[in-house]
Amino acid sequence: MGVENGKGTYEESRQRFFAGVACGSIALDGVMSPLTRTLMERFGTKSVDMTFGWACTPMDWACPACGRTKPEIARVNSRGHLMCRLVEHHDHMKDLVKAEFERQCKQQERVVADEFAKRFASRAAPMVSAYDNAMICDDCNSADPTAKSAVGTHKDFSYSPQEIRRFVRPRLNMPHVIDIEEAAAIWQGHEHTFALRLKIIERIANIAATNRHWYQELPYPQRADSVKAHAEYLQQQHGAPGVIYELAGGKQPPPPAHVSAWRHVVHAPPRIRPRPKDIDYVAKVTFAKEWNAVDEGWRCPGCGRTKHDTVRKSNKGDWTLVLADRAFYAPGERYNSRRAVVCGDCGLLATNIGKEACLTAGAKTASNYAQFLTVAEIARVVLPQSHGRHNVKNEEADALVTRVVGRITSLERPST
Template sequence: MVTTRSISLAIPDFKTMSDDDVQAHVLARHRDGRWSTQTRWLLSMFGTDKLELNEAWAENWTDWTCPACGRAKIELARLTEQNVLLCQLDWHHDHLRDHASRLMRAQLTGNPGEVERRAARSISAALPLIERFSETLLCNDCNAADAAMKAQLGKQVPSYFSFRPSEIARFVVVEPNRTHRLDVAAGEEIWDEVSADLAQRTEFAEMLGDRIGQGQHEREEASFALRQSTDDRKLFFALGYEVMSARAKIDGIAAGLIARSRSTAGRWSTTKSKASRKVQAPDQATFERLDAARNSSSRWWRESDDGWCCPCCARTKFEIVRKSNEGDWTASIMAVNDFRAETDPHSLSRRGLYHPGPIVLASHYQIGMCQDCRQILSDALTIRPGNVDECLSLAQLRGLIEGPAPHTRHALSAELIGLSIDANTDWMAGVADYWSHHRHASDISLEHYRIMQSTGLSAAGARDIAIPKLVAAQKLPADGAAGWFDWFMLEEKRMRAAPGRAGAST
């Protein structure tokens, strides 16, 4: 009696496929991108080969319409002053949510880490009761119209106010393939209607913050329990995932499709470095207020001592404080991965079976980096879509900064960032191999643990069962399998014991 069925699948490589092949693929059926017939037609109609098409546009199908202005994509695309075809959708969110979160966190007292853990769930549960609308995908022009109308209304409108999508629809004057004009009188009318409600919601946030700060509004959650999926699609994926080795997992398909769909040619069409605005330095009182706020809200800031300086640009906590686009003082310390090279000859020999080099990495740890250095990695992903955060090493990041200065963003060259990524294939291959090795060792250790748990055998007894099972699954080489098993187990233990992060001071 037949109890199983077999099928074969071809894993798509979207990076190398033609536009027509991407559009015809079943996984791209309900998506859009630089490969779609509609996008190619729009480029032809507008007479340009420069395209700025973002991820949100790519993830939604060609007939998507904006819920505020009602225009379809074919009416949203427009030329910029630089002759770039802009195809961009943006997520519009209520800034009242951020303001309410700050209000509530400001009333927390006690040990910052303990209080944050205790109150986080309560604050998260309370925020949907305070915000005026949920995050909504809008066209770029409607999202921009929110900020433009607030600028027109002036200081009577607080910075944390956001118009609802339905309210934006009331004050924009809509034309196809053009930015919106504003009906300022309609905007003033809406503000008069909603200002009292905004004040009441702010008072509600302060009241909840007071209760949460006193421990009177805690929200208990059930202990973690995994609900096993009975969805056929997830089970089917699990079948394919489990039969593949740790170094041939089915991954990167979604990232490859997004990278193939987006285009940033317009944004980075210039090679000029970003010009810095006039530099302003905070006074000591301003820094102390920001420092206290960051100590309360950010673990990385809190655990980086007063002697910390950015491992990339060498600026201190005080020196990374700068004015944001909105004119507020801002500073952040953000976590990124750094790596140590493999130097052990025995490990290098075994790793060479899977990755001949030239870059072989042994371990990773997290470091705290200033927000402006971290922004280089974000920029890298828009300059060369489809790469990962670790496409540039720490040493390469340092080399990309043109004269770091206190209290201002770094001056960066898009061309230099792109060329650095293009020349960095050995590094990225080393990083990819490291994570495959990390996963490979973890899979082998987990299989050994499962056998121990299910059979009650000792570690040695489970080892005798695990080795032939792993060889049959092609997770261990057949030649010298016992030695490979023992080495992978040691590797898993070594990587698990490696420090999770660097010291606070650099």
């Protein structure tokens, strides 16, 4: 008898899962997938040499190093099997930290380090690693030691996926050709930094091995992440995602008489403005992804501020750049919506006005309140400030809320 899981036996669920992979409805791969069957027919093979990494990635996956897709990677091996191989490529720093810690522990008269010292050393490994573990094709993974040997790098150095992309010359369904000169140039550019990383490892290992570290481990249930994860698990188990954020009362909707109170608060002009170096730090370090998401000539379509003017202090006192990529109301467009990137303050204003209108209309709450407003409507009610929070033109906002209430009521009314 199979083990029940609420939807039939485990074996039944297992077969449904395999059937999903076989028909392509589950975004994974496997020996039974449509892609594998196509490739076996194309190469005339009857057996497959497939790694777990290949099976765990979707059929349209492409190698982050060489850029080849799965149909361009697969080939027949010497045994006549269809070779479908992706592997995890990693920096060797974690292994090096572990080995150096052990070496320095045993070098002393007696071992004074303990398990917490070892964990302290392990926590330092990501700091000295050059890249995150990545899934790449077997040919790219093999190109790494081949290039290292040809160039004569340090034995513990490894090329990142981005660097492998620079020195491999990919071929369809064949091993790579390696550009040794390019691989050598990459190593020469990293040699000094790699020596510095080795010194950091040696120092960290020494601190850990002599038990002079500062790491104090908490039991797992006491850690903040664990507390939050447990609460989130309970809400999911009870079919109420998001409800935990209302337990403390902070997110309960205000009484209807005060739903507009938020926009009557006047935000004073900022007393401190960012210096050029503050904006440069935001653009290159703390908010580089957001900064590069829009071009230099971008202006917020809601308030008209430039990227530079949008930089402002957070509640914690840090300079920030917040953008909001939202779906806004656009009658006549598909689904009556159009996406736009606005500044975070315009995104917040749209959310608050949309929420106010929903509460006024007695409508069901929504996950994206901005969907009830056009970008042009935001522009008509906003009073922007460089490097500060928006204020609101309240007379215009009163009229806008009334208009949006009618819009929400119309949208919620079932069509006949």
